[in-house]
Amino acid sequence: MAATLSPYAERVLFEGAIIPAHPLVITDGGDLDEPRQRALTRYYLDAGAGGLAVGVHTTQFAVREAGLFRPVLELAAETARANSRRPLLVAGVAGPTAQAVAEAAIAAELGYDLALVILRGLDHLSDAQVVEHLQAVGEVLPLCGFYLQPAVGGRHLDIRFWRAAAQLPALRAIKIATFDRYRTLDVVRAVCESGRATEIALYTGNDDHILLDLLTEYTVDVCGTPVTTRMVGGLLGQCAVWTQTAVRLLHRIREAVHTGPIGKELLTLAAQLTDANGAVFDSASGFAGSIAGIHEVLRRQCLVPEIRLLDPKECLSPGQAEEIDRVIAAYPHLTDDAFVAEHRATWLNT
Numbered sequence: 001m002a003a004t005l006s007p008y009a010e011r012v013l014f015e016g017a018i019i020p021a022h023p024l025v026i027t028d029g030g031d032l033d034e035p036r037q038r039a040l041t042r043y044y045l046d047a048g049a050g051g052l053a054v055g056v057h058t059t060q061f062a063v064r065e066a067g068l069f070r071p072v073l074e075l076a077a078e079t080a081r082a083n084s085r086r087p088l089l090v091a092g093v094a095g096p097t098a099q100a101v102a103e104a105a106i107a108a109e110l111g112y113d114l115a116l117v118i119l120r121g122l123d124h125l126s127d128a129q130v131v132e133h134l135q136a137v138g139e140v141l142p143l144c145g146f147y148l149q150p151a152v153g154g155r156h157l158d159i160r161f162w163r164a165a166a167q168l169p170a171l172r173a174i175k176i177a178t179f180d181r182y183r184t185l186d187v188v189r190a191v192c193e194s195g196r197a198t199e200i201a202l203y204t205g206n207d208d209h210i211l212l213d214l215l216t217e218y219t220v221d222v223c224g225t226p227v228t229t230r231m232v233g234g235l236l237g238q239c240a241v242w243t244q245t246a247v248r249l250l251h252r253i254r255e256a257v258h259t260g261p262i263g264k265e266l267l268t269l270a271a272q273l274t275d276a277n278g279a280v281f282d283s284a285s286g287f288a289g290s291i292a293g294i295h296e297v298l299r300r301q302c303l304v305p306e307i308r309l310l311d312p313k314e315c316l317s318p319g320q321a322e323e324i325d326r327v328i329a330a331y332p333h334l335t336d337d338a339f340v341a342e343h344r345a346t347w348l349n350t
Contacts, residue, residue: 002170005142009113012088013173013201013240014233016254017050019090020239020247021058023294024068024246026308032071036304039347041079043303044087046238046343047336048247050233051088052076055103056116057152058237058291060309061094071108077110090144090235094118097133104140116175116235127161131168138170144235145174146205147187151287156183162190166200175235176213177205184213189270192220192227196308203235207277210234211270214253215262230257237290238277241297244336249273272331279323282316289317296324303347 005013008112022044025036044052054076055069063069073091080087091107093100093115104115115137119130134143145165148154154177165171176187184206191200204213219228239246249269258261280297282289292315295307328335 001262002138003140003142005172009088013051018239018250019053019235020044020049020053020243021056021237022052022054023240024059024063025304028206034067037075038079041076042347044243045083047243051090053090053235055250058240060310066310073110075108088113090114090116092116092118095135100137101140103283104137108141114144116144116146116329118146123155131164134165135168138168143171145171147176147178149179159186159190162187164192166191166196173201175203175205179206179208188218189220191230193222197227199228202231203233204231205235207236207281209239210273223260240294242334242336245334276327276331276334279327282320285317289320292316
C-alpha cells in the first residue's frame with residue numbers, strides 16, 4: 001500500500017518552495033560537527049527555505065559508509081522541529097532495494113515527509129526493475145523521483161520509464177536534475193500524459209537553468225487536450241548557498257507569473273545565476289568540485305571553518321576559487337552575505 005503525504009506536507013510541496021540540499025559538516029577527525037550542522041539548518045530555515053533535503057548528493061553519498069546517515073537526518077529533523085515554521089523534510093535514500101527501504105524507514109521514524117530515491121549504483125537494473133524498486137520504497141514513504149545527471153552518478157531514464165513511474169500512487173514529486181533540456185522535457189511530457197499532472201509536483205534540480213525552469217509554463221497535447229504544468233520550486237545544491245536570495249527570487253518569479261509580463265531583468269538574472277553556479281559547481285571540470293565549491297562559499301561566510309569532505313581527495317579544482325571570486329564580485333546581489341553576518345552568531349551559539 002502506497003504511503004501518503006500529510007495534508008500540511010502536501011500543501012507546502014504543491015505551493016512550491018526552495019529546498020536546499022543540505023551539506024554535511026564534519027570535524028577534523030571525521031565526526032559530525034553538530035554545532036555547525038545545526039547552524040546550517042537554522043540558516044536555511046531563517047532564510048525562508050520551505051524544506052530541507054538531507055542524505056542527498058550534497059550531503060555526500062559516503063555519509064552512509066561513514067555511519068552518519070541516521071545522525072545527520074536526526075539532527076536536521078530535531079533542529080527543524082525547534083523552528084517556528086515546520087519545513088518539508090526530504091530524505092535521500094540510496095542503494096539496493098533492501099537498503100533503500102531501510103533508509104526510508106529510518107526517515108519515516110524521524111518524521112520525514114518524502115523519500116528522494118537515488119538510483120546511483122543501480123545501472124544493472126532494468127527500467128521495469130527500477131519502477132519496482134520505487135514501488136517498494138513508496139510503501140514506506142511518499143516518493144520524490146530523481147532524474148540525476150550522469151556526470152555525478154545518474155543514469156539515462158527515458159520517457160517510457162517516467163510514464164511508468166508516474167503511475168505509482170506514492171510518487172508525489174520529481175526532482176529534475178538532468179542538466180539537459182531534452183531530458184527535462186521527457187519528464188514533463190510523461191507526467192502530463194500520465195493523467196497525474198495535478199498530483200505530482202515538479203521541482204527543478206537543474207542548477208544550470210534554475211530561473212528559466214521556474215518561469216516556464218509547459219503545455220503538452222494529450223490526445224487533443226492541452227495539459228499544463230510548471231515547476232513549482234527548487235530542490236537544489238545551489239540553494240545550499242545564498243539561500244535568502246534564492247527564496248526572494250522564487251517570490252519574484254511567482255509574482256511575475258501571476259501578474260505578468262515577465263521582465264527582461266529576470267532573464268538577465270537567470271543568466272547571471274547560471275554563471276555563478278558554473279563557478280560554485282565547477283562546470284569547467286565536469287562538476288568535480290561541486291560539493292567543495294558549496295563548502296567554499298559557506299567557509300567564506302564563516303558558517304563552516306574549512307572545506308572538510310568525507311573523501312579527502314575531493315577539493316576545489318584548479319582555478320575554481322578564482323572563479324568564485326569573479327562571480328561574487330560580478331553579482332553581489334546574488335549573495336546573502338549581510339544576512340548571514342547578521343545572524344551567524346545566533347545560529348552557531350543557540
